[in-house]
Amino acid sequence: MSFDTCRIGGIEAKCRLVRSATFEGMGNYGLPTENLAEMYENLADGGAGLIITGMMATNKMEPRQHCQIRIDDDECIAPLSQVVDRVHQHGGKIVAQLVVMGSAILMPETPEGETRIIFSPSGVTEKVGKWTQESQALTVDQIHELTDAVAKAAARAKKAGFDGVQFHGAHGYLASKFLSPHFNTRTDAYGGSLENRARFLLECIAAMRQAVGADYPIWVKLNCADFMKDGSLTFEESKQVMAWLADQGVNAIEVSGGNTSSLPRKGPIRAIRRTKEPMYFKAYAAEAAALLKGKTDVGVVGGFRTIADIEEALESTDLAFISMSRPFLRQPDLPNRWKSGDTEPALCISCSRCFGAENVDCIFNKKEKEKQDA
Ligand SMILES: Cc1cc2nc3c(=O)[nH]c(=O)nc-3n(C[C@H](O)[C@H](O)[C@H](O)COP(=O)(O)O)c2cc1C
Ligand code: SF4
Numbered sequence: 001m002s003f004d005t006c007r008i009g010g011i012e013a014k015c016r017l018v019r020s021a022t023f024e025g026m027g028n029y030g031l032p033t034e035n036l037a038e039m040y041e042n043l044a045d046g047g048a049g050l051i052i053t054g055m056m057a058t059n060k061m062e063p064r065q066h067c068q069i070r071i072d073d074d075e076c077i078a079p080l081s082q083v084v085d086r087v088h089q090h091g092g093k094i095v096a097q098l099v100v101m102g103s104a105i106l107m108p109e110t111p112e113g114e115t116r117i118i119f120s121p122s123g124v125t126e127k128v129g130k131w132t133q134e135s136q137a138l139t140v141d142q143i144h145e146l147t148d149a150v151a152k153a154a155a156r157a158k159k160a161g162f163d164g165v166q167f168h169g170a171h172g173y174l175a176s177k178f179l180s181p182h183f184n185t186r187t188d189a190y191g192g193s194l195e196n197r198a199r200f201l202l203e204c205i206a207a208m209r210q211a212v213g214a215d216y217p218i219w220v221k222l223n224c225a226d227f228m229k230d231g232s233l234t235f236e237e238s239k240q241v242m243a244w245l246a247d248q249g250v251n252a253i254e255v256s257g258g259n260t261s262s263l264p265r266k267g268p269i270r271a272i273r274r275t276k277e278p279m280y281f282k283a284y285a286a287e288a289a290a291l292l293k294g295k296t297d298v299g300v301v302g303g304f305r306t307i308a309d310i311e312e313a314l315e316s317t318d319l320a321f322i323s324m325s326r327p328f329l330r331q332p333d334l335p336n337r338w339k340s341g342d343t344e345p346a347l348c349i350s351c352s353r354c355f356g357a358e359n360v361d362c363i364f365n366k367k368e369k370e371k372q373d374a
Contacts, residue, residue: 044092
């Protein structure tokens with residue numbers, strides 16, 4: 001079942017195994033490098049049903065890392081379309097993940113001669129261990145400017161030939177911060193009730209739909225819950241937001257959870273050998289998929305490591321797809337291996353040492369390459 005061709009979230013896919021968005025750090029001042037194109041070619045050759053890019057910067061109001069891919073200007077369309085073409089030539093499908101980072105930004109850099117602002121719904125300081133991130137509360141005009149930037153980015157993705165777009169509504173990035181009563185203490189139309197806290201996300205989706213037309217696939221990555229000490233976004237609230245997204249014609253929702261302020265071991269990227277809890281958002285996503293059956297496709301990411309578990313999840317629930325991130329870094333050809341009958345679990349040990357600023361790769365692959373080069 002996992003390896004049958006299928007239609008998920010409005011896209012014809014090779015199979016139901018999706019490469020979840022994974023920041024690559026392979027941009028040269030925001031534009032794609034040869035490394036990036038080769039990495040996506042490998043994923044396409046390796047049999048991923050479809051590939052979701054690492055998060056792309058959509059606006060010029062906030063800082064970003066110079067190695068983060070951007071789609072904040074029309075000049076990005078031609079170079080991005082070359083990457084898309086190479087994926088298509090290798091039989092793959094590729095969806096552009098669009099983000100407004102807000103105060104979850106890591107290693108902010110501002111291009112020379114420009115002024116950029118780290119912003120958040122209410123200017124609540126973000127604390128992660130010893131690290132704190134101050135931010136500026138957004139004005140309503142700035143919110144509208146960002147919504148407009150997201151819509152323009154979606155239109156550019158369509159022009160560049162991407163098979164769809166995914167808006168990043170999870171992991172504490174700006175749309176997820178708006179949903180959180182911990183970080184969003186606004187008293188205007190963008191804060192307070194769930195309806196108000198969801199306004200930024202829903203307005204971004206509406207603006208994107210307006211920009212790309214009725215038939216172009218729009219996906220959303222969303223937290224099932226924030227798993228913070230004070231609750232923050234709850235699963236009950238998340239299910240309501242998912243229902244609103246489905247009503248707005250979102251083609252697929254990829255369920256994740258947590259952020260950098262979540263309780264210990266409750267973030268989005270977990271050390272599953274230590275927690276002994278693989279597939280950590282499966283139950284939430286399966287419940288959401290049953291609820292939204294016939295309205296939108298629901299998938300899930302987080303801790304899937306064996307084809308047996310993936311098959312079981314697809315057969316016993318209404319989930320339309322299963323995503324993985326870290327296993328694809330270690331083994332870009334994992335779907336083809338599994339398809340060929342080699343059903344060994346993914347080699348990824350979920351140590352998360354692949355995190356890095358530039359040229360993100362599995363630490364074991366890096367060591368292997370260093371040995372070969374020596
Ligand atoms: C190096 C790295 C970069 C990531 N970058 C992104 C990203 O750009 N956008 C996003 O939505 N999630 C990102 N994630 C989170 C993954 O998409 C995924 O939600 C998480 O790793 C759990 O899935 P896994 O257990 O299959 O790795 C990243 C994860 C890793 C390890
Ligand atoms: S560094 Fe660790 S978590 Fe990342 S891909 Fe390699 S084994 Fe997996």
